[in-house]
Amino acid sequence: MSNQPDSHDVQQQVRKQKQICAALLVFTIVTVGASYLPIESAFASIAIAMAVALVEAFLVAGFMMHLSTERKIVHLVLVLTFFFFTAMMYLILWANRPGNRLHLH
Amino acid sequence: MDIPYNSTARPDTGLYNAKVGIWLFLASEVMLFGALFSSYILLRVSADPGAWPHGLLNIPLGMLNTFILITSSITAVMGWASLKMNNFAGYKRNQGITILLAIVFISIKSYEYTDKFHHYVVQLNNGDVVDGHLERVKGDTNAIVIHEGYYVNKTDMTQITHAWQYRQIAREESIPIKLTDVKSMENFGPSHNAFTGIYFVITGLHALHIIGGILVMAYLWGPGSIMWRTDPERFTNRAEIAGLYWHFVDLVWIFAFPVLYLT
Numbered sequence: 001m002s003n004q005p006d007s008h009d010v011q012q013q014v015r016k017q018k019q020i021c022a023a024l025l026v027f028t029i030v031t032v033g034a035s036y037l038p039i040e041s042a043f044a045s046i047a048i049a050m051a052v053a054l055v056e057a058f059l060v061a062g063f064m065m066h067l068s069t070e071r072k073i074v075h076l077v078l079v080l081t082f083f084f085f086t087a088m089m090y091l092i093l094w095a096n097r098p099g100n101r102l103h104l105h
Numbered sequence: 106m107d108i109p110y111n112s113t114a115r116p117d118t119g120l121y122n123a124k125v126g127i128w129l130f131l132a133s134e135v136m137l138f139g140a141l142f143s144s145y146i147l148l149r150v151s152a153d154p155g156a157w158p159h160g161l162l163n164i165p166l167g168m169l170n171t172f173i174l175i176t177s178s179i180t181a182v183m184g185w186a187s188l189k190m191n192n193f194a195g196y197k198r199n200q201g202i203t204i205l206l207a208i209v210f211i212s213i214k215s216y217e218y219t220d221k222f223h224h225y226v227v228q229l230n231n232g233d234v235v236d237g238h239l240e241r242v243k244g245d246t247n248a249i250v251i252h253e254g255y256y257v258n259k260t261d262m263t264q265i266t267h268a269w270q271y272r273q274i275a276r277e278e279s280i281p282i283k284l285t286d287v288k289s290m291e292n293f294g295p296s297h298n299a300f301t302g303i304y305f306v307i308t309g310l311h312a313l314h315i316i317g318g319i320l321v322m323a324y325l326w327g328p329g330s331i332m333w334r335t336d337p338e339r340f341t342n343r344a345e346i347a348g349l350y351w352h353f354v355d356l357v358w359i360f361a362f363p364v365l366y367l368t
Contacts, residue, residue, distance in 0.1 A: 024175045028168060046149065057360070065353070071120055073118045074124075078128075084136065088136070089139075092143065096147075
């Protein structure tokens with residue numbers, strides 16, 4: 001949904017978005033199929049699910065939400081969000097590190 | 106007094122007001138859902154191997170809901186595209202389909218919730234455990250029936266150390282129980298364990314977002330659509346903003362489905 005596209009652009013965009021929609025449906029089937037693989041490790045199964053989800057997220061955010069052609073200020077807002085989210089995650093991991101636990105016995 | 110840059114882009118940012126607003130809102134939403142997903146992943150990865158409840162959710166229903174939401178995203182785009190091409194009837198049709206798909210999503214979700222609230226673990230006085238869907242017996246206040254459940258006797262119970270081992274026990278069609286034999290029983294609601302707790306928080310919050318989206322889209326589809334006659338550009342912008350929000354709701358589900366249902 002970019003700024004002021006003409007009618008031809010809009011029709012092209014809709015065509016592209018339909019292709020993305022089809023790709024998303026295929027990726028969903030791939031994710032479900034991957035969940036039936038005999039993977040013992042929880043970390044590995046989450047990593048696979050997240051990897052496919054990230055590809056889907058890239059398609060939705062980049063093309064359906066038109067982030068790839070969006071203005072700089074929007075990118076700046078999202079870069080700041082990513083920075084604060086990473087900082088928050090780091091704080092959680094830092095607070096949970098084994099050295100923070102005192103074992104008296 | 107007219108508020109500037111409602112329909113036209115502000116020269117310095119290149120964006121109209123609502124677009125700046127929705128992206129700031131979505132940024133805060135990323136933090137909110139990001140924190141919840143991180144909590145889930147930290148809990149899941151730190152659980153003892155095999156101990157995390159697995160297979161509690163209905164994968165085909167979750168997959169169907171994913172298809173519904175992805176399809177609704179494309180109909181939202183087609184609604185906005187119709188407005189861009191001055192096709193108001195096309196907008197009405199596509200936006201109407203989007204709203205209907207959203208209602209179907211919520212209906213399936215509420216069916217899944219109901220299923221979880223009827224799924225019980227019953228501890229009996231003799232130490233045996235019954236796990237399945239509870240139903241009261243009409244005309245008998247002292248009896249319940251567990252449908253499609255597992256009866257685990259006291260001896261077998263000591264062998265079960267992980268949730269998945271329940272699945273190795275034969276499932277029974279119906280297990281009648283006298284209430285006087287029941288020591289305690291608990292459904293698979295939010296307080297059952299860490300998994301159900303975070304499952305209900307994430308999907309409940311997501312469902313609230315869906316309901317919010319339905320309200321906004323229904324307003325634009327119904328009474329709000331009067332603006333198309335007076336200020337079509339501003340109305341098209343509103344449809345675009347609602348579409349951006351709807352894509353974000355889709356995006357959250359794209360993460361929620363594999364993380365909660367499949368891992």
